[in-house]
Amino acid sequence: MPRTPAGPELDRLISLLAKLPGLGPRSAKRAALHLLKKRDGLMAPLSLALKEAADKVTACSICGNWDSSDPCQICADEDRETGEICVVQEVADLWALERSGAFKGKYHVLGGVISPLDGVGADDLNIASLAQRASAGGITEIVLALSATVDGQTTAHYLVERLEGLTVDITRLSHGVPVGGELDYLDEGTLAAAMKSRHKA
């Protein structure tokens, strides 16, 4: 990408903005010009918000969720069921499940999945703390809400073995046709899974 004719400060800002997911080199330039136009209304507040979030947001010591309070709002929420733990890969997955409103228990964020190719082993993830929570008593169900990828499923298998022997139900999300999805566009694996777990209409 040719440099912009605008000095090192602006070049640096653009190259950092281009590292955000969803922004490329071109949209980063557009974003930088937009920011310069809204110096007081957006640029200065954004700089401050980045600094504040970097300083204050930490991983919850219980579940690994990101929040500016520790324990996080979800762990501290007394209205949620404490007997159910939903295990997710990343905080983004927790947010997605919260958007659905379908789960009212607590969460546990692994911080990734086991991936030998990327050099990520079980010890690199928040698995020991999950085993500790699961065996501390009072837990009746652990929902493994991991991605339906090879690494996600490997991790799920590992967790099932690791948590064996505890008097806890271990469940997984069901596979099937996405709501609103057209059959024609679905891959064979999903269709086969949906057919296998068909139920009475």
Place this chain on the structure above:
Amino acid sequence: MPRTPAGPELDRLISLLAKLPGLGPRSAKRAALHLLKKRDGLMAPLSLALKEAADKVTACSICGNWDSSDPCQICADEDRETGEICVVQEVADLWALERSGAFKGKYHVLGGVISPLDGVGADDLNIASLAQRASAGGITEIVLALSATVDGQTTAHYLVERLEGLTVDITRLSHGVPVGGELDYLDEGTLAAAMKSRHKA
């Protein structure tokens, strides 16, 4: 948009990121999580880069281009032709022309176009300084590189009238078929303009 379960600092960061062009509420959340993962490598540097750019980047006192030096690098560049001024609407247009490498003179950034509907008149733009530069002597050509919109063309007409009487050639970009463009997808106005200004193959 439902709030994220993550405290006010993260909520504020997400709502500011969502104001960047190219990012919506959902991609702003993704960007915020990405930033939190790369706290030292990206989040802190971006906060600093925003502050530095906001502090140091100013409009060039000659042409209105944004740069951390004043006069800007283009105005200060002695290798560029000083007799030609290309008039553009925004700094983004200047950057686009610089990418093309087709113009080797100086620029003048208006900072917008005349738009009665938006309450933008000639006095709100850098037009007086353009007239001053044009009449200061040594200028042989002024290229009006304004958008082919109603407001852009209104502004071009106004500039032609305003600069009348000076011994300066005033030119415009040509209309025509975009390079790589398919005729089938072009609007009638562009096709008519391309047909009108056809030339020997």
